[in-house]
Amino acid sequence: MTRRNFLALSALTTLAAGCGGGGGGGTDTKASIVTGIVYDSLQADLQVEGATVTIGGASATTTVRANASSSNQVGSFRITGALIGTTTATITVPGKTPQTFAFQPAVTAGANSELAFYLNIGQVRGRVLDETGKPVKSAFVVVNTSQGSLSGFSNTDGTFLIDLVPDGTAEISAGSGSKIALKSMTVGFGINEAGDLSLQVDPNPNPPAPLKTISGKVTSATDSSAIVNAPVFLLRAGIQLETINTDAGGNYFFIVPAGSYTVQTIPGGYVSETKDATLANPNNPITVNFNLTQR
Secondary structure, three states, X not given: OOOOOOOEOEOOOOOOOOOOOOOOOOOEOOOXXXXXXXXXXXXXXXXXXXXXXXXXXXXXXXXXXXXXXXXXXXXEEEEEOOOEOOOEEEEEOOOOOOEEEEOOOOOOOEEOOOEEEEEOOEEEEEEEEOOOOOEOOOOEEEEEEOOEEEXXXXXXXXXXXXXXXXXXXXXXXXXXXXXXXXXXXXXXXXXXXXXXXXXXXXXXXXXXXXXXXXXXXXXXXXXXXXXXXXXXXXXXXXXXXXXXXXXXXXXXXXXXXXXXXXXXXXXXXXXXXEEEEEXXXXXXXXXXXXXEOEO
């Protein structure tokens, strides 16, 4: 699973290919190199040692602490020869049930962007269609859980992938214009297929907006004026999860589950700033403001 690598991871948020064609198999065996790190979401994102990562028919074992170095981190892996076009990875920890995750972009020949997979948390994958069965691009997809809401947009082929979804009951909604689709499902670890969500005329065109769990404002220290279109990045364990630009009032927000994050902003002409943000409960949003000095 990627953090919208953003990975992803990759986003993000960069969304993985969904059902109806995502698949895990490729069609080519040209040389490819896939690297990444495996974390455990149930252990404060601790890097996982000695896990087997399988992508496109090729495997590698994550680095254990005794063999780690500055260029070979604990929990990292390097796979050569994965099938080109592959979009899923299966991770097996000794003595545990294997977990399969999706990622994007698909494996290509040569070196690929580094991936980050988080065990013991879910992904929701599916596709948004209109009334005629055609894919819908840029539909807004929200996954509501007992721990908060997560969101993303559908790709040009209508597919979507929402990462970091806690296990348990979830309500999925997809919307575009005045049309909406709803589905309930139980989420487990790894990929969870929501299938096709077919849009219909929304009987309630003004539903409550998802809770903005981390939000804030970016201003200038010179005169406290709002800094418009400032890029704001959300990271976890050094991996970029999402990015958003501030609005006309200098405001930004992210919709994420509980966890420890880092928020960073790097607007042109100002000194960049980074702040830690710990979200203990998604129902109790936190505010992270920036007051930046000009260069």
